[in-house]
Amino acid sequence: MKDLYLIQITTIFKKEFARWSRIWIQTILPSVITMFLYITIFGNFIGERIGEINGLAYIHFIIPGLIIMPIISNSYMNVVGSFYSGRFQKSIEELFVSPLSSHVILIGYVMGGVSRAFVVGFVVYIVSLSFTSIPVHNVFLAIFLTLLVSFLFSILGFINAVYAKSFDDINIIPTFVLTPLTYLGGTFYSIYNLPEAWQTVSMFNPIAYMVSAYRYAFIGVEDLNTYGAILLMFILIFMLYSLAIYLLNKGIGVKN
Amino acid sequence: MTKYALEIKHLNKTYRNGVIALKDINLSVEDGDIFAFLGPNGAGKSTVIGIITTLVNITSGEVKVYGKDIMQHPEITKQMIGVVPQEYNLNQFIPIIETMVNIGGYFGLSKKQALSKTQELFEDLGIWHKRESTPRELSGGMKRRLMIARALIHNPKLLILDEPTAGVDTELRLTMWDFFKKINNDGVTIILTTHYLEEAERLCKNLSIIHHGEVVQNSPMVDIMSSSRKHTYIVRTDSKITDKNIFEENINIIDDKSCELTVDNKTSITEIITKFNQSNINVIDILSKRNKLEELFIELTQK
Numbered sequence: 355m356k357d358l359y360l361i362q363i364t365t366i367f368k369k370e371f372a373r374w375s376r377i378w379i380q381t382i383l384p385s386v387i388t389m390f391l392y393i394t395i396f397g398n399f400i401g402e403r404i405g406e407i408n409g410l411a412y413i414h415f416i417i418p419g420l421i422i423m424p425i426i427s428n429s430y431m432n433v434v435g436s437f438y439s440g441r442f443q444k445s446i447e448e449l450f451v452s453p454l455s456s457h458v459i460l461i462g463y464v465m466g467g468v469s470r471a472f473v474v475g476f477v478v479y480i481v482s483l484s485f486t487s488i489p490v491h492n493v494f495l496a497i498f499l500t501l502l503v504s505f506l507f508s509i510l511g512f513i514n515a516v517y518a519k520s521f522d523d524i525n526i527i528p529t530f531v532l533t534p535l536t537y538l539g540g541t542f543y544s545i546y547n548l549p550e551a552w553q554t555v556s557m558f559n560p561i562a563y564m565v566s567a568y569r570y571a572f573i574g575v576e577d578l579n580t581y582g583a584i585l586l587m588f589i590l591i592f593m594l595y596s597l598a599i600y601l602l603n604k605g606i607g608v609k610n
Numbered sequence: 611m612t613k614y615a616l617e618i619k620h621l622n623k624t625y626r627n628g629v630i631a632l633k634d635i636n637l638s639v640e641d642g643d644i645f646a647f648l649g650p651n652g653a654g655k656s657t658v659i660g661i662i663t664t665l666v667n668i669t670s671g672e673v674k675v676y677g678k679d680i681m682q683h684p685e686i687t688k689q690m691i692g693v694v695p696q697e698y699n700l701n702q703f704i705p706i707i708e709t710m711v712n713i714g715g716y717f718g719l720s721k722k723q724a725l726s727k728t729q730e731l732f733e734d735l736g737i738w739h740k741r742e743s744t745p746r747e748l749s750g751g752m753k754r755r756l757m758i759a760r761a762l763i764h765n766p767k768l769l770i771l772d773e774p775t776a777g778v779d780t781e782l783r784l785t786m787w788d789f790f791k792k793i794n795n796d797g798v799t800i801i802l803t804t805h806y807l808e809e810a811e812r813l814c815k816n817l818s819i820i821h822h823g824e825v826v827q828n829s830p831m832v833d834i835m836s837s838s839r840k841h842t843y844i845v846r847t848d849s850k851i852t853d854k855n856i857f858e859e860n861i862n863i864i865d866d867k868s869c870e871l872t873v874d875n876k877t878s879i880t881e882i883i884t885k886f887n888q889s890n891i892n893v894i895d896i897l898s899k900r901n902k903l904e905e906l907f908i909e910l911t912q913k
Contacts, residue, residue: 358718365715372708444699448709448760451663451693452716453685610625610657610666 362458363465366449370466374432381432382474385424389478392420393485396542407544408575417482418572419541419565421475422503426536426561427528429471429504433463433511434524441515446608456602460512460595467508468501475500488572495580496571502587503564507532509594516598516607535561545577560586614674615641615768615799616662621671623657623823631657632823635671639816641767644790644800646810646817646831650911654823655803656696659772663693675768689717692766694757696773696803700745706756707732707741710763717764724763731759734789750777758786762793769793771802775809787813807907821911834906842872843879846895847886856889857882 374381393413397420401412408415440446449459482488490496510527518524539561545553556562563583570576601607621635632654639645649655660666662673664684673680675687701709707728714724732738735755737748745753754774761769771790775783783806790813794800804810810817811831819827827834850866862870873882883893 361715361718361720365712368715369708369712372704440701443702444697445701447665447695447699448701448713449716450665451688451691452713453688453718454716455685605665605667609664610660 359455359458362452362454363462366454366459366462367465367469370432370436370463371469373436374466374470381428381470382477385428385474386477386481389420389424390481393417393482397485407547410573410575411486413486414488414573415544415569415575416542417479417486417488418569419539420482421478421572422565422568423536423541424478425471425475425500425504426507426532426564428474429467430507430511430514430528430532431524432467432470433508434515434518434527435511436466437463437512437515438518438521438524441518441607442521450605450608456599459602460509460598463512464505464508467511468504471504471508472500475504490572491574492571496568499564499568499571499584502584502591503568506587506591506594509591509598512598513594513601516601518607532561535559536565538562539565540577541565560590563587613641614638615643615676616801617672617674617677618658618662619672621658621661621673622669623654623661623666624669630823632661632669635820635823635825637818637825637828639768639799639801641676641799642794642797643816644794644802644814646814647801647803647820648807648810648817648907649803649820653820653911655820656772657823658820659693659695659770659801659803662770663691664688689764690767691770692761692764692768693770694754694761694772694774696776698745698753698757700753700756700760702746703744705742705744706737706748709745709756710760713760714763719764727763727765728759731762735759736785751779751782754778755786758789762798766798768799768801771800771804773804774802775804775806783809819907819910826910827906840872840909841875841877841898842870843882844895844897845869845871845882845886845893848892848894849890851891853889856885856891 393416397413397416401416404412406412437446440449514524514527538556539559540556545556545562545566548556563578563586566576566578567580567583570580616637616639618635618637621632623632624630635654635658647655647658657666661668662675662680664680668681675690678687678690680687700706707725710728711721711724714727715721719727728741729738732741735758737752737755737759740748740752745756748756754777758771758774775786778786787809790800790802800813802810802814814831816830817827817834818825844864846868848867851863851869857871857873860872864870871882879896882896886893
């Protein structure tokens with residue numbers, strides 16, 4: 355039985371990996387170019403005028419956030435795009451007439467999103483090295499956080515794909531929820547530089563915790579408690595994973 | 611070991627919008643059978659198939675595949691079922707050989723096993739040379755054959771064919787019939803839905819006819835062939851048919867020297883010829899217009 359599950363999960367993962375890597379110009383390159391521009395404009399041109407934040411060069415301060423931004427968007431978009439496309443073509447029925455458990459389907463898709471997020475994150479990090487050398491404070495924590503963040507947003511993308519009724523619907527959450535939360539999550543500034551009211555508002559933004567934890571993993575500086583951020587991600591993963599499994603078991607968005 | 615490949619008991623389905631698709635469906639398909647599941651469009655055939663393959667949720671009732679309940683043991687029952695859906699549901703963007711390897715993987719086959727089985731099936735179905743093509747590059751007939759191969763990758767015991775030859779030319783249809791007979795001889799039980807009643811008549815041993823969500827006929831094909839009450843013939847004569855009252859039964863004049871005649875099934879061809887002769891008309895040719903299954907189908911579904 356273990357062998358069966360292993361074959362099933364690796365099959366879905368390989369399918370997903372092949373899907374995004376085949377079209378890397380659409381899936382990987384745009385994020386890398388965008389982050390390259392961010393680092394050039396904000397890190398280099400504007401950053402030199404801003405000076406230091408929390409005792410760090412501005413370019414060092416923003417790079418962890420600039421790495422986590424494409425990790426969030428790519429893990430999310432990979433799963434929402436792939437699963438919804440399968441629903442649209444009805445090829446998703448192949449999964450549901452096969453003896454795949456809901457856990458296997460979900461983990462397979464999530465692994466696809468995680469793999470894309472890791473590749474994008476790594477490439478953006480390599481690109482950032484061409485601007486400044488940024489030593490990683492805790493490599494294992496950075497990898498662990500990349501895994502947690504991409505896992506979380508892959509599940510979220512999956513849930514979006516289940517409910518989406520058109521291709522427009524798969525862009526609503528990234529455009530109107532994720533992007534604002536990411537920009538307001540302290541990527542470009544320290545939360546403690548904000549007015550007090552906005553500091554309080556930022557405490558309700560889960561992405562602020564992730565950016566802070568990621569910054570700690572890279573440069574050893576945190577705005578918010580890193581352990582608290584990890585706990586928050588575990589709780590969110592547990593809740594969203596349970597919801598995704600419930601949706602799959604019920605066949606919502608797939609079965610009649 | 612159960613003798614039934616499929617048992618359906620008191621199956622009901624009401625969709626969320628209130629449409630009652632199935633009403634107390636009961637039927638069973640014996641292991642080794644080729645079973646025809648017929649009905650007009652919208653009768654509920656695809657809903658039944660959707661339920662068997664778990665793509666449609668049950669409202670109430672019980673469905674067992676080889677004795678295993680599909681709700682309680684979905685992973686076991688799905689391993690025994692192969693399905694060819696009515697609509698194309700192929701991933702349009704990847705080579706078809708990759709689709710086969712993926713499907714094999716879902717059923718627990720290694721890549722090597724899946725490739726080996728794919729080659730066997732693609733060669734049998736005449737699409738091996740297209741293995742690197744995407745579905746977008748295939749003709750309608752090739753897509754149908756691909757869907758059949760896909761359904762058989764894991765050696766299912768029960769194959770469900772939902773209008774497998776729709777849109778396929780006559781020559782290919784005959785080839786596919788031979789293929790279905792071959793896999794049935796190899797031990798695969800087949801459930802076939804089709805609008806080509808000749809297909810059902812040629813291939814199937816038993817049948818059910820469903821209409822407005824209810825089973826209106828459930829019997830062996832041989833019984834149907836001997837039970838139809840009406841039969842229609844096309845009769846060609848050597849002279850003009852002037853009197854439409856030669857027969858008490860329905861007669862439609864097609865042209866001066868031919869007519870369509872619907873008679874009771876007890877009326878023999880000899881009697882028909884004799885009646886024409888009594889009116890000084892010689893019969894040159896007499897052809898059966900509809901097969902008996904078609905007549906029964908129309909009789910049951912036009913009520």
